Amino acid sequence: MSANRAAACALLLAVAAGCGQAGPEGSTHISQAIYDGYPSGPEDDGVVKVASVDANNVTNNCTGALVAPNVLLTARHCVSNIAPGMFTCTDAGEITPESKGGRFGALIDPANIKVYVGAQFTEPLAAVGAKVFATQTPSICRNDLATVVLDREITGVPIVPIRLDRGNQRGERIRAVGFGETENSTRGVRYAKDDLAINQVGTSQFLADGDPIPPRTFLVLGAALCVGDSGGPALTKDGAVTGVYSQLGGACNSLTARQYFTQVAPFTDEVLTPAFELAGYEPIAEGAGLNEGSAGAAGTSSSEDAGAPPIAAAGSDNGSGGSDLGTVTRPPSPGKGGCRCATTATPRASWFDRFAVALALGTAVGAASRRRRRRSERTS
Numbered sequence: 001m002s003a004n005r006a007a008a009c010a011l012l013l014a015v016a017a018g019c020g021q022a023g024p025e026g027s028t029h030i031s032q033a034i035y036d037g038y039p040s041g042p043e044d045d046g047v048v049k050v051a052s053v054d055a056n057n058v059t060n061n062c063t064g065a066l067v068a069p070n071v072l073l074t075a076r077h078c079v080s081n082i083a084p085g086m087f088t089c090t091d092a093g094e095i096t097p098e099s100k101g102g103r104f105g106a107l108i109d110p111a112n113i114k115v116y117v118g119a120q121f122t123e124p125l126a127a128v129g130a131k132v133f134a135t136q137t138p139s140i141c142r143n144d145l146a147t148v149v150l151d152r153e154i155t156g157v158p159i160v161p162i163r164l165d166r167g168n169q170r171g172e173r174i175r176a177v178g179f180g181e182t183e184n185s186t187r188g189v190r191y192a193k194d195d196l197a198i199n200q201v202g203t204s205q206f207l208a209d210g211d212p213i214p215p216r217t218f219l220v221l222g223a224a225l226c227v228g229d230s231g232g233p234a235l236t237k238d239g240a241v242t243g244v245y246s247q248l249g250g251a252c253n254s255l256t257a258r259q260y261f262t263q264v265a266p267f268t269d270e271v272l273t274p275a276f277e278l279a280g281y282e283p284i285a286e287g288a289g290l291n292e293g294s295a296g297a298a299g300t301s302s303s304e305d306a307g308a309p310p311i312a313a314a315g316s317d318n319g320s321g322g323s324d325l326g327t328v329t330r331p332p333s334p335g336k337g338g339c340r341c342a343t344t345a346t347p348r349a350s351w352f353d354r355f356a357v358a359l360a361l362g363t364a365v366g367a368a369s370r371r372r373r374r375r376s377e378r379t380s
Contacts, residue, residue: 035182035224036183036193037176045157046160047177048072050231051116054080060078061179062074062232063231064078064231065233071281072129072150075231075245076104076140076145077246080106083101085099087099087103090141093217111129113128119190120189121188131149140246143262145262145267145271160241162284163242163285165286167205167266168198168242172198174198175236176196176234176235178228178229179229181226202218216267218243221256222255223255236286242264244261
């Protein structure tokens with residue numbers, strides 16, 4: 001395989017385009033869907049429709065997964081401004097110098113990121129973005145991952161667990177869910193497809209000798225996803241999100257289409273942890289039972305830009321980071337969702353709760369000590 005991929009893609013502003021690897025999904029309404037799949041039921045209501053409006057007033061239609069009642073996991077290119085035009089990527093995930101498009105700009109203003117719950121084309125607004133955390137990556141060619149802390153908690157929908165402690169294996173089977181275009185040219189309706197095989201896996205801290213694809217990615221071959229499925233989850237047999245759909249190489253209906261997913265586990269510290277800390281929840285680890293306590297964030301980020309703080313945008317589209325995580329006001333939840341299931345994400349204890357517990361324990365210990373002292377005085 002050549003160092004520079006021959007396939008390239010233009011970010012078009014008027015018509016939807018199927019893109020070669022590392023082509024993003026570009027159009028006035030950026031969108032793509034599950035090919036040869038089946039309608040997704042209420043058990044998938046944790047997979048949501050995401051619409052964002054960039055600095056050029058272009059609406060990007062994507063997919064995302066609710067990994068806490070107020071935390072959305074999606075692709076970075078779904079919540080970023082991105083330079084339009086032709087571009088190519090190397091197998092190492094580098095954008096070529098002659099590329100005019102494909103480079104990330106500032107993150108989109110969180111207020112312009114909207115989430116809709118439900119499987120149908122028309123659904124009421126469920127939440128709006130309040131804060132975005134994204135990888136420090138220069139282009140769509142690698143590390144295409146972001147989280148969005150929402151302005152409210154979404155209740156009545158299943159929360160999607162996350163694979164936190166390991167990467168992916170060649171031959172592993174996944175299930176894809178998204179709102180993209182189908183073989184019938186419908187789009188904006190949620191579909192799913194089972195038993196997709198991972199063909200190649202890139203290098204990461206979990207795999208030293210990866211395949212010749214960008215690091216921290218995995219590849220599925222064949223007709224599966226299309227424009228609009230971007231940001232949608234690749235789910236393990238346990239229903240945990242292990243990857244986020246990033247790019248399409250070739251035509252959506254091609255048997256040789258190359259479907260690229262960004263792995264989630266390598267970015268736990270960089271993207272997941274700050275979002276969960278701000279949201280006040282712990283992620284649900286893959287394999288955790290519905291009544292078990294959720295796992296704490298684990299792992300380390302291994303992006304080329306590791307060591308730098310994650311980019312965070314709050315209330316503006318300048319994409320600037322900073323240590324101030326801001327505050328998230330949560331109006332009453334709209335209560336949208338088709339699943340009669342309780343949220344299993346575990347709220348993080350506040351400092352007041354921890355102080356109250358410590359005070360109660362201290363009081364109990366002190367009282368016991370005084371009782372022992374009085375008994376000793378009576379017997380002496």
